[in-house]
Amino acid sequence: MLSESERALARAVLIHGPISRSELTSRLGLSPPSLTRLVKPFLDRGLFVELDDRTDGSIGRPVRPLDVRPGLASFAGVKVAGESLYVVATDVRAGLLAYQEHALGRRDPDGVADEIAAAVRGLGVDQIAGVGVSLGGAVRDGRVEFAPFLDWTDVPFAQLVEDRLGIPVSLENDLVALAEAERWFGLGRGIPGFAVITIGAGVGYALVVNGQVVHSREAGVGLGGHIPLSTTGPVCHVGHRGCAEAMLASGSIAAQVSAALQRPLDYDDVLRLAAQGDPAATTVVDEAAAALGRFVALAVNLTLQPAVVLAGEGIGLFALAEDRVRAAIAADRDPRAEPVGLYVDESGFSAWARGAATIAIQDAVDRIRLDERAPVLLSADAGAIT
Amino acid sequence: MLSESERALARAVLIHGPISRSELTSRLGLSPPSLTRLVKPFLDRGLFVELDDRTDGSIGRPVRPLDVRPGLASFAGVKVAGESLYVVATDVRAGLLAYQEHALGRRDPDGVADEIAAAVRGLGVDQIAGVGVSLGGAVRDGRVEFAPFLDWTDVPFAQLVEDRLGIPVSLENDLVALAEAERWFGLGRGIPGFAVITIGAGVGYALVVNGQVVHSREAGVGLGGHIPLSTTGPVCHVGHRGCAEAMLASGSIAAQVSAALQRPLDYDDVLRLAAQGDPAATTVVDEAAAALGRFVALAVNLTLQPAVVLAGEGIGLFALAEDRVRAAIAADRDPRAEPVGLYVDESGFSAWARGAATIAIQDAVDRIRLDERAPVLLSADAGAIT
DNA sequence: TGTATTAGTTCTAACACGGAAGAAACAACC
DNA sequence: GGTTGTTTCTTCCGTGTTAGAACTAATACA
Numbered sequence: 001m002l003s004e005s006e007r008a009l010a011r012a013v014l015i016h017g018p019i020s021r022s023e024l025t026s027r028l029g030l031s032p033p034s035l036t037r038l039v040k041p042f043l044d045r046g047l048f049v050e051l052d053d054r055t056d057g058s059i060g061r062p063v064r065p066l067d068v069r070p071g072l073a074s075f076a077g078v079k080v081a082g083e084s085l086y087v088v089a090t091d092v093r094a095g096l097l098a099y100q101e102h103a104l105g106r107r108d109p110d111g112v113a114d115e116i117a118a119a120v121r122g123l124g125v126d127q128i129a130g131v132g133v134s135l136g137g138a139v140r141d142g143r144v145e146f147a148p149f150l151d152w153t154d155v156p157f158a159q160l161v162e163d164r165l166g167i168p169v170s171l172e173n174d175l176v177a178l179a180e181a182e183r184w185f186g187l188g189r190g191i192p193g194f195a196v197i198t199i200g201a202g203v204g205y206a207l208v209v210n211g212q213v214v215h216s217r218e219a220g221v222g223l224g225g226h227i228p229l230s231t232t233g234p235v236c237h238v239g240h241r242g243c244a245e246a247m248l249a250s251g252s253i254a255a256q257v258s259a260a261l262q263r264p265l266d267y268d269d270v271l272r273l274a275a276q277g278d279p280a281a282t283t284v285v286d287e288a289a290a291a292l293g294r295f296v297a298l299a300v301n302l303t304l305q306p307a308v309v310l311a312g313e314g315i316g317l318f319a320l321a322e323d324r325v326r327a328a329i330a331a332d333r334d335p336r337a338e339p340v341g342l343y344v345d346e347s348g349f350s351a352w353a354r355g356a357a358t359i360a361i362q363d364a365v366d367r368i369r370l371d372e373r374a375p376v377l378l379s380a381d382a383g384a385i386t
Numbered sequence: 387m388l389s390e391s392e393r394a395l396a397r398a399v400l401i402h403g404p405i406s407r408s409e410l411t412s413r414l415g416l417s418p419p420s421l422t423r424l425v426k427p428f429l430d431r432g433l434f435v436e437l438d439d440r441t442d443g444s445i446g447r448p449v450r451p452l453d454v455r456p457g458l459a460s461f462a463g464v465k466v467a468g469e470s471l472y473v474v475a476t477d478v479r480a481g482l483l484a485y486q487e488h489a490l491g492r493r494d495p496d497g498v499a500d501e502i503a504a505a506v507r508g509l510g511v512d513q514i515a516g517v518g519v520s521l522g523g524a525v526r527d528g529r530v531e532f533a534p535f536l537d538w539t540d541v542p543f544a545q546l547v548e549d550r551l552g553i554p555v556s557l558e559n560d561l562v563a564l565a566e567a568e569r570w571f572g573l574g575r576g577i578p579g580f581a582v583i584t585i586g587a588g589v590g591y592a593l594v595v596n597g598q599v600v601h602s603r604e605a606g607v608g609l610g611g612h613i614p615l616s617t618t619g620p621v622c623h624v625g626h627r628g629c630a631e632a633m634l635a636s637g638s639i640a641a642q643v644s645a646a647l648q649r650p651l652d653y654d655d656v657l658r659l660a661a662q663g664d665p666a667a668t669t670v671v672d673e674a675a676a677a678l679g680r681f682v683a684l685a686v687n688l689t690l691q692p693a694v695v696l697a698g699e700g701i702g703l704f705a706l707a708e709d710r711v712r713a714a715i716a717a718d719r720d721p722r723a724e725p726v727g728l729y730v731d732e733s734g735f736s737a738w739a740r741g742a743a744t745i746a747i748q749d750a751v752d753r754i755r756l757d758e759r760a761p762v763l764l765s766a767d768a769g770a771i772t
Numbered sequence: 773t774g775t776a777t778t779a780g781t782t783c784t785a786a787c788a789c790g791g792a793a794g795a796a797a798c799a800a801c802c
Numbered sequence: 803g804g805t806t807g808t809t810t811c812t813t814c815c816g817t818g819t820t821a822g823a824a825c826t827a828a829t830a831c832a
Binding site: 146148192193195205207209210212214216217218219221223224226227228231294298299300301302303304305306332333334336337338 | 532534578579581591593595596598600602603604605607609610612613614617680684685686687688689690691692718719720722723724
């Protein structure tokens with residue numbers, strides 16, 4: 001097992017690398033001697049490399065920054081949605097190596113596990129050290145407690161996938177996973193607390209406070225998607241008038257404009273029409289943008305975290321009506337309060353799967369073995385996918 | 387200085403005492419030998435006592451629970467409000483020893499500091515080991531960054547009071563202080579995360595996540611009090627229609643019923659009338675209760691913490707219309723989600739000052755010295771108030 | 773070439789922690 | 803009434819982690 005300091009070191013280099021030893025001492029609160037001792041086995045085992053970052057002109061001995069060895073391992077991430085699997089292969093920093101989408105054929109646990117295993121094999125990346133799987137629903141200890149969109153209850157799903165792939169599989173709620181990805185490798189890096197709001201097929205919500213993603217069971221229930229934002233808006237599928245889903249989900253937006261223009265349109269059509277100045281589309285988009293702004297303001301005011309990461313495949317809405325969003329935020333804020341930090345993750349669908357991969361990476365860090373006998377990353381050395 | 391384990395021990399005994407060593411080992415994650423070693427100096431220095439809690443009939447060696455020595459120290463807490471000072475003396479667990487209210491004469495920093503010093507001396511409690519002061523506004527490192535209700539900006543207020551009393555003074559935002567009190571000694575003890583909502587002259591909001599009170603600068607700004615809760619309600623003094631202040635602040639509620647009944651009423655009159663079934667008062671109270679329920683639901687859904695502590699001098703509203711509050715919460719929750727834990731602190735005004743005292747207690751724990759030479763609690767041994 | 777400056781290492785003492793084993797204090801049982 | 807069992811807590815001691823002191827390394831600058 002890694003000690004607490006070793007794990008902190010591994011994480012710091014992973015998240016902030018390349019990073020000098022002296023910066024690590026202040027970041028980890030350790031003395032230089034302790035750092036030297038801790039770093040040694042990581043270098044010996046080939047987990048870290050020492051860059052000789054030539055001098056930057058400053059006085060004194062130049063730094064030898066530490067970084068994770070390039071190509072150390074790969075990871076896979078899979079987001080299970082209602083109709084599709086979104087699958088990525090990533091490097092150790094959740095950087096994209098490959099991205100694929102697959103239509104989801106079966107919906108039963110074994111069927112989905114089969115399709116995930118096939119999709120991960122189909123990535124064509126070997127030496128995968130871990131697989132992360134995320135989906136909407138309440139998840140704990142590798143089990144899906146319930147996932148309404150698949151109609152699953154208490155399924156030991158991580159084990160099902162692991163049986164097929166022979167690689168460690170990590171399971172997490174999709175929004176928690178996305179929040180972890182934003183916190184470690186994404187737009188939330190270095191921000192102590194922020195909310196995550198996703199818009200797309202549905203509306204999602206997650207929260208980071210004091211540098212930790214909130215993991216409470218509430219996080220899997222997805223009530224953030226039904227916050228009331230308007231009294232005049234449409235009704236969502238559960239019957240809330242003007243809730244976040246009703247105002248922001250792509251299906252609802254598309255349906256409103258389709259009804260107004262009397263022809264079938266999808267979400268991207270609506271954004272295109274709004275960009276061209278179509279009045280019906282613009283009205284709906286503006287209303288949605290105002291609702292998004294109110295959502296952001298509510299989240300900031302109630303979580304006391306002055307930053308929000310916006311993500312999801314429908315986030316193009318923000319670029320189209322950023323002024324409306326910011327105006328709605330400002331209306332619900334005090335001029336004396338800090339301005340809200342807004343960070344937009346434009347990466348769309350792949351962000352979900354990168355989130356899943358991040359969970360696999362986090363678990364892999366906890367599996368690192370520094371003693372000579374054991375393999376460094378349990379499964380990477382255990383070989384390619386069987 | 388105390389080591390991390392020593393501080394954890396001190397806090398655990400303070401918060402959960404009397405508590406057996408064996409329960410402490412599991413709570414602190416330490417082995418029995420370590421606990422023995424850590425406890426010794428606390429007993430030697432007279433901070434802890436060992437109760438011989440006679441056997442409870444169970445098998446095995448009986449436990450010798452540890453507790454803080456009774457009468458170890460007293461603390462004072464002062465909440466500075468617009469018109470008044472609320473002042474308490476407490477024991478080490480923020481238990482009430484004395485409670486007083488004083489009209490606030492002057493409003494300038496030196497004047498308020500004078501009146502606080504006089505009020506603390508007037509408590510008639512000596513051996514006060516620390517004084518906590520809380521007020522509405524942004525506070526950091528003993529300085530008031532801004533306090534709109536006093537029109538202060540960047541005042542080193544802790545120092546001003548400390549100069550007058552010669553006792554360590556701790557300064558904190560009033561809602562953060564109240565949340566700390568609920569977390570350590572109040573209704574939130576043992577709950578990992580919860581929101582605090584206060585109603586009274588104003589509406590306040592604070593948040594605890596992962597066992598820690600959220601201390602971000604946002605917490606001092608008080609935007610939780612202006613969350614929109616109704617589109618038809620009255621307008622608050624900043625101009626928000628149907629915001630939390632407009633719906634729930636005692637002045638706003640009293641004004642609505644006074645206008646309806648064409649005679650001047652205060653908040654307690656309104657609650658009395660509503661209890662008697664007066665239709666105008668009942669209408670306003672029911673609307674307020676529904677708004678409170680929506681507030682609770684919003685807080686729970688956006689903070690992902692399924693518990694809320696209700697406090698403040700106006701919380702009598704809850705008892706009067708609890709059904710309405712719970713119905714409004716249920717309407718914004720999913721039946722699958724956990725039921726919301728509602729905890730009502732009925733202690734009214736004194737809760738504010740107890741919050742301030744809690745801050746002083748927390749700071750005093752961090753000042754404990756176990757080495758032979760130094761006094762145990764710096765100021766308690768330094769003597770009574772000068 | 774020397775000096776100042778910053779980065780990083782080696783050596784070592786202190787210390788915190790937990791495992792093993794034992795002592796203490798009771799209940800239950802024969 | 804003694805023995806056994808159970809739980810609590812302590813003593814002894816080995817292990818692993820940490821940081822202080824002194825040292826080496828590598829550069830800029832005079």
